[in-house]
Amino acid sequence: MTCQDAQSTIMSYLAGEISEQQETALKSHITQCAACASELQRFRHVWNALDTWEDQVVPGNVQTRILTMAKEAAMATREQSQIGRWRELQTMMKPLAPVGLGLLAAMLSAGILSSKMNLSAVHPLSLTAVGALWTGIYTLIFYILFSGKTQKAGTWRAFAKASIIALGLFLGFTLISPVPDSVHFCRYYAITQPILERLSIGGSFFLFGALYALIPMGFAAYFSGSRSGNHPWIKGSLAGIMFVALMAPSIYLQCAPFALGVLLVWFGGALVGSILGGFAGYWFRYRFARS
């Protein structure tokens, strides 16, 4: 080991970072070199003198201040993570909301129908299938209703809203007087009898099916048609088709005691009435209530 090597090793020696091999070499060198031995001794003396500068304890008030800051930050983090978890749960549950509402709406609708007609005529399996189908359609409509915030999604939301309002009105009418009861009543009522006499039973169901769809759909499209504008036919048709889809299970259940032909003509009437109602609602809104 040269004197230069010894000098570069001295700091490692003092700091306790020296290898055994280097230490042996350094010790061997200083036994032969008085200058390096003296240098090492002086360095060691200074190094030891530095020990007099002892550690001081952090004052209690400073410790308290720092720990208080840290505690508040930890609490804020926990609160944020709880909010985050809640939001995560909300996001996770969001797709389930239309399903839940769909099921609830289907049960409510079936409840309204069962209060006015005897559903025991419907086979339990058919009833279950209709219930599931109705839940599915409602779910789809609610899904559209809660969908994104884009302009396009907003237009579809307006159709979904109109169709749900229309179905509410339709079920309200049904609660007052179901279509078969109305057909029956009008066929024998003095004023309406001459008109309905000219129609077959199928024609009567078509007419009533159309009226029971047109009136609610017209009102619903008018009152929810804030996005009405050009193309009321297209808009009316789309909203009307949604409404018919929502109404279909109800028509099926109400037609249970009748022949398949009645079901088909009623359904046809409902489709025509819905589209006409949708068109009329949007057109009137656009024409007379533009805002």
Add this chain to the structure above:
Amino acid sequence: MDNHNKSDEQLMLEYATGSFTAFEELFGRYNLRLYNLFLRSLNKTDLAQDLLQECFLRVIQARKRYQPKTDFSKWIFTIAMNLIRDKYREQSRRKMTSISDGEFLVNSEKQLHSEGPQKDLEKSQIKEAVLEAIETLPQEQREIIILSKYEGLSFAEIARILNTSPEAAKQKAYRGMQALKKKLAYLEKG
């Protein structure tokens, strides 16, 4: 697992998720070391307290950005050294404009040299002499000697914190020790 057995990095991650006890453990491990690092570097109690608070505040604020692959010790000492360097810069600016600070330094130098060899130097006097001698060292030499001697960091660790090589750090420490040796030569005779 008990907090005592956890690594600094693990504790920091736990603190980032809201565990205050994890911070308490980290604080316990570092507060004394950092406080004395600030004290020895700046030699002012109030400044050391402020910087200790600032250093932990930065740790608290950065808790969510902390990456576990970052060596916590290196990270916190880097924060501390940056704070010290900021303070040095601030002080050197002030020294240029303030006569009183300049006088303090000149007086310290004079006192150190005028004391000369003294017999029966008390420990507190040696400490005072050491403190003043260290204060006269160039900034980098002083930092390296403090980090090595008092913080027990290896030259490799110091080099990482100060962005230099271990050899360069060792060299600067050597030069600093030579300067201290000259300034404190009279202690040997005492």
